[in-house]
Amino acid sequence: MKKIRHIARAIDPETGDVRHFNMGHASRYNATGNFAPPRKSGKERRARKRREKKEKYAGCHPRPLFHTPTEDISPRERILLKARVLREAGYQCQQCGSRFRLTLDHIIPRSRGGGWHRSNLQCLCKPCNEEKADRMPYERAA
CATH class of the missing domain: 1.10.30 (DNA Binding (I), subunit A)
Structure with a gap:
């Protein structure tokens, strides 16, 4: 059985550029839906x-x-x-x-x-x- 990966996009509000990426774990996205890089450890x-x-x-x-x-x-x-x-x-x-x-x-x-x-x-x-x-x-x- 093949896993389905969702494709998401982030839009830069200033330039309007669109960036597509594979949607990983939900915690990587902030409240606005933009991709947030993984946090570094303490x-x-x-x-x-x-x-x-x-x-x-x-x-x-x-x-x-x-x-x-x-x-x-x-x-x-x-x-x-x-x-x-x-x-x-x-x-x-x-x-x-x-x-x-x-x-x-x-x-x-x-x-x-x-x-x-x-x-x-x-x-x-x-x-x-x-x-x-x-x-x-x-x-x-x-």
Whole structure:
């Protein structure tokens, strides 16, 4: 007995091109009836995200192997630096865009060797800062 395969078509809404293909399993088609390629497994998606993070932070300084003491700054310098960072960030969180409960955050945490210099500081709201905690940028929860 011969199996009958249904022939389906997908129409590109912009160009009007028609593509014919054999209709496989119904789950491969989205709600509009257009062909949706098979989804990648969770393992492949996580691997792709890891590769993207590595590429994004390829130019960053490597993580220090041990805590390197950095010089502390005076409270007045800290206030001036915070005002400068907030002004440069447009008074909004660089993670979510919120304008409330803003804090100063070290990109490379002080516990991992990050210092009090402008290139290591960013403006985050309190919830985003607590979520980041003392992790490096590439260790953030997805």
